[in-house]
Amino acid sequence: MTLKVADTTKLGEIIEVVDAVAQMQRQRHERQPDAINYEIVVGYFRRVQRAKEEGKLLVSHTPMIPPEIFYAMDIVPLQLEFAATVAAQIVKGVEDCFSAAAAFGLAPEICSAQRLIAGQAIQGWLPRPDALVWSNQVCDNTAKGSNLLAEVYDCPRFFLDRSYQYSERGVQYFTQQLQELICFLEDLTGRKMDWDRFAEVMERSRRLQELHREIRELRKAVPSPWRNLWFIHMMGTEMYMAGTAEAIAHLEAIRDAARQKVEEGKGYVQEEKFRLLTIFVPPACAWALMGWMQGKHGAVCVAEPYFSYRDGENIDPGKPLESLARKSFYCPICGPMHGPAEEGILRDAVRDAIDYRAEGAVCFASIGCRQTDACIRMLKDSLQEKAGIPTLVLDNDTYDPTYVPEDQLKDKLEEFFELLEERK
Amino acid sequence: MPEEIIHAAGMVPIRLTGDSQEPALEEANAYMYINTCSFVRSCLDLVLRNQYHFLDGFVSAATCDCPRRLTDVWKHYDFTPFVHIVDVPRKMTKSAHDLYHNEVQGLKDRLEGFFDVEITDEALRQTIKVFNRTRELLKELYDLRKSDCPPITGAEVLEVLNAGFKMPREEFNGLLERLVGEASSGQRAVKGKFRLMINGSPLNNPEFVKTIEDLGGLVVVDELCTGVRHWWDLVDDSPEIDPVEALSRRYLNNFPCPRMFPPEERFNRALQLVKDYRVDGVVSEVVRYCVHCAHDQPLLRRRLEIQGVPVLELSIEYGASGTGQIMTRVQAFLEMLEGRARR
Amino acid sequence: MFVAGIDIGSRGSKAVIMEDSRMVSFSICETGPESSKTARFTIDEALNGTGLSLEDIGYVVATGYGRILVPFAKANVSEISCHARGANWYFPSVRTILDMGGQDCKAINCDENGRVTNFIMNDKCAGGTGRFLEVIADVLQVPLDEIGDLSLKSTQDITFSTVCAVFAKSEALALLRKGVSRSDILAGLHDAIAVRCLNLLKRVVINKDFTVTGGISKNIGMVEKIKNKVGLEPVLAPDPQIIGALGAALFAQEKAQAQSK
Structure with missing residues (x-):
């Protein structure tokens, strides 16, 4: 497989656009948390861009590989799905990536995130990494996708x-896996892990966990102090910035903004009409939908059972590896996506629906996401029986805007809002 | 999932399979989304249509997203009183073995507790002998397929394997022994223009293989979880090894499924089969949304082509018997092999 | 000796009569519900005016969707092999063939003798096939043979799903309701199909001597899009629809010769 010469202009384009957005948000008082979010994105991709010239190891990875390890070892991580998400929104020519993946022989049933990632690699949109790290933490697609990438990039890999199951044996196994990952990275960098620095990083992760929980509490307020888009931003921060000071600043800004609203007894929008539970994520190409729901229809997303810290233990910076291993079983995304549904996503969704006084649930069914979609019927039934709320299922493709256009999603949402109105 | 544990508990392990036709899956679609692979939806469809009413329990493994979510659905809607899922690591390292061993032990404990039975080491050793006998006999049967004109077709072998999934094992061994004896007698010789291997997603419908063979292909081996991957490796039955340990080792180290890491392990075994069975071409059937297979397919295809072995890729739904477009492709593939042979 | 090839496709049936690698006549008919009747009718059409009757034809090879249901054929060969052989008759230098049929699309590589060396077909979904274009023509209420020309009159780009025919259909309807012109919608759909074809082609070797066969290749809008996507000018046979039947006739000739030896 011959690789196209890396064309980093795409990366430059991403940085330029996001930077402009960040500056725009900076000028609006109520958008400070958003500004921080976009600045973080800019910084993230700048580090990727400069990794080579700064002599740092660049490691590409799939979602939910704990970034803490990379930050503790002064390695520059590049979360491939995140890069794909941003590129899908900003850069022209995403079709070429899908086309390149198809030409390589990837079946259309493979999730579009993985096809986009493969296509980006083949098209040379991103700098060639020094190593690849990936995992089955989210799904089969993330578990398999990087075999192809390792071949395309011809670089060392770690699975x-x-x-x-979240069991003591499971934690033990995963702790060992993380230890092996560290050894793998130590070999590549030629440097040993600095365990003191690792503990500092984990202390920041602990702080983030605290902030997540604080924010969760604030969001119970009626009317909701929440801007719908924040959960997507928070999810990003958690996935690629956990363990950093920037991430803490981001969450603190969100917390402060939300707290202020709660103290004033105000909602984020003037008239809150519907309180919704969000199941899974809106398509990357239609995040604007979140603002539209809130601005035009007063529909607030009050909780996202797939994307929140819940019970679990507290992170113990004194035991960084074990804490990190445990975190993987209860943290956003890979907690609820991987274990049994009954004690996981089904229980959490019902509890969130009740605790947050949701009036309906909106489920984004991405055609590529087999493991979340397989739960839809159980979720619908559970939410109806135990929380008494209806669920709207929106078929879509997370990365391919042509699969179901945004207008159709809007039509369906409006119908759903009418139904909720009638139920009142 | 080590069936031996169930057998040693005095129960009959039945392997869950779907329908041997491409059904509408209407019942199953009400419970699982269309991107659940049709193998799993076909199994679920049969359950919902009361075709598995005789089951007392369901043991599954967290092998991939679709079966693990089927287990969730099974439990949520309470299809059988007993439901258990076994965790299976994707690596074969020492710590992965420790984890898996613990899981197998967990299944044993749970069965004992739930059904109030005792699974003795003695019973396990006895069971292992019975199941190893099946493996030896299937190995003999497959060895006969290495000859120029094997005594049995690929479709017939799949029928035999299917029977094994659903029968009391001792009875199956008896029949299999007779079959291997008859097949070894040299009285039957099946001819075909080209020697083919089938690989890919779970396959149970012999009609699919028959379509290929009716067109002149001779299926001499497979690389399927319903074929070689099911029986390939023996369980260590030496008296000094603990039977649960022996079973865990065998099931984790077995001929790897596409879910395992590193993928080269499976690729190399597949390439070895191609060599040993003198395969002229490979038919890869990938059930839609079987993403483990789908991800590996382009990588395996390249490796096979480097060895000069052409690959026919068929994107199908589970249960397909091979009509219409499938037939056209297979025919064209065989015609292509013929063209290559002439050059 | 006279030989014949007959191609029973999902929409159209074609027959070609040959003598010593020379085409004597051909016919193109609609496929009826009964393949055996269609076959007889189609071959009679081809025989018509040649002074020959079916008994004069030494060997008949059938191909296409209904190839096993032709009572008077001595053998059947897949349409993939036939398209390669037929294309080779027209253009001996061609090594890459894109066959766009009613039910499916195929990318084929062949050697100097027209023998298939590699091929890829799309999955069974209808997107990107002749059937798909028929449905769309129906939705837009444009006669099928005019959609290609109309698509060339497009003034704005519209992106359609490159994956699913069902969604594309509802999307086309929605656009129509919004007042988007038929030519723009058609151009967008043709573009989507061309992308699918390109993805197929990329999985075989794309040679500069390249042809498009099958019914859709008569659609000039489609051929134009493919030319742009692939970046190569395809050579086109005067009657691209009959290439399958022509290939079948060439196989008939080969088989008849082998038989007489």
Whole structure:
């Protein structure tokens, strides 16, 4: 497989656009948390851009590989799905990536994120990494996708295997896997892990966990102090910035903004009409939908059972590896996506629906996401029986805007809002 | 999932399979989304249509997203009183073995507790002998397929394997012994223009293989979880090894499924089969949304082509018997092999 | 000796009569519900005016969707092999063939003798096939043979799903309701199909001597899009629809010769 010469202009384009957005947000008082979010994105991609010239190791990885390890070892991580998400929104020519993946022989049933990532690699949109790290933490697609990438990039690889169940044995196994990952990275950098620095990083992760929980509490307020888009921003921060000071600043800004609203007894929008539970994520190409729901229809997303810290233990910076291993079983995304549904996503969704006084649930069913979609019927039934709320299922493709256009999603949402109105 | 544990508990392990036709899956679609692979939806469809009413329990493994979510659905809607899922690591390292061993032990404990039975080491050793016998016999049967004109077709072998999934094992061994005896007698010789291997997603419908063979292909081996991957490796039955340990080792180290890491392990075994069985071409059937297979397919295809072995890729739904477009492709593939042979 | 090839496709049936690698006549008919009747009718059409009757034809090879249901054929060969052989008759230098049929699309590589060396077909979904274009023509209420020309009159780009025919259909309807012109919608759909074809072609070797066969290749809008996507000018046979039947006739000739030896 011959690789196209890396064309980093795409990366430059991303940085330029996001930077402009960040500056725009800076000028609006109520958008400070958003500004910080976009600045973080800019900084993230700048580090990727400069990794080579600064002599730093660049490691590409799939979602939920704990970034803390990379930050503790002064390695520059590049979360491939995140890069794909941003590129899908900003850069022209995403079709060429899908086309390149198809030409390589990837079936259309493979999730579009993985096809986009493969296509980006083949098209040379991103700098060639020094190593690849990936995992089964989210799904089969993330577990398999990087075999192809390792071949395309011809670089060292590490597969991080996480057990299915949250058990002591499972934690033990995953702790060992993380230890092996560290050894793999130590070999590449020629430097040993600095365990003191690792503990500092984990202390920041602990702080983030605290902030997540604080924010969760604030969001119970009626009317909701929440801007719908924030959860997507928070999810990003958690996935690629955990363990950093920037991430803490981001979450603190969100917390402060939300707290202020709660103290004033105000909602983020003037008239809150519907309180919704969000199941999974809106398509990357239609995040504007979140603002539209809130601005035009007063529909607030009050909780996202797939994307929140819940019970679990507290992170213990004194035991960085074990804490990190445990975190993988209860943290956003890979907690609820990987274990049994009954004690996981089904229980959490019902509890969130009740605790947050949701009036309906909106489920984004991405055609590429087999494991979340397989739960839809159980979720619908559970939410109806135990929380008494209806669920709207929106078929879509997370990365391919042509699969179901935004207008059709809007039509369906408006119908759903009418139904909720009638139920009142 | 080590069936031996169930057998040693005095129960009959039945392997869950779907329908041997491409059904509408209407019942299953009400419970699982269309991107659940049709193998799993076909199994679920049969369950919902009361075709598995005789089951007392369901043991599954967290092998991939679709079966693990089927287990969730199974439990949520309470299809059988007993439901258990076994975790299976994707690596074969020492710590992965420790985890898996613990899981197998967990299944044993749970069965004992739930059904109030005792699974003795003695029973396990006895069971291992019975199941190893099946493996030896299937190995003999497959060895016969290495000859120029094997005594049995690929479709017939799949029928045999299917029977094994659903029968009391001792009875199956008896029949299999007779079959291997008859097949070894040299009285039957099946001819075909080209020697083919089938690989890919779970396959149970012999009609699919028959379509290929009716067109002149001779299926001499497979690389399927319903074929070689099911029986390939023996369980260590030496008296000094603990039977649960022996079973865990065998099931984790077995001929790898596409879910395992590193993928080269499977690729190399597949390439070895191609060599040993003198395969002229490979038919890869990938059930839609079987993403483990789908991800590996372009990588395996390249490796096979480097060895000069052409690959026919068929994107199908589970249960397909091979009509219409499938037939056209297979025919064209065989015609292409013929053209290559002439050059 | 006279030989014949007959191609029973999902929409159209074609027959070609040959003598010593020379085409004597051909016919193109609609496929009826009964393949055996269609076959007879189609071959009679081809025989018509040649002074020959079916008994004069030494060997008949059938191909296409209904190839096993032709009572008077001595053998059947897949349409993939036939398209390669037929294309080779027209253009001996061609090594890459894109066959766009009613039910499916195929990318084929062949050697100097017209023998297939590699091929890829799309999955069974209808997107990107002749059937798909028929449905769309129906939705837009444009006669099928005019959609290609109309698509060339497009003034704005519209992106359609490159994956699913069902969604594309509802999307086309929605656009129509919004007042988007038929030519723009058609151009967008043709573009989507061309992308699918390109993805197929990329999985075989794309040679500069390249042809498009099958019914859709008569659609000039489609050929134009493919030319742009692939970046190569395809050579086109005067009657691209009959290439399958022509290939079948060439196989008939080969088989008849082998038989007489």
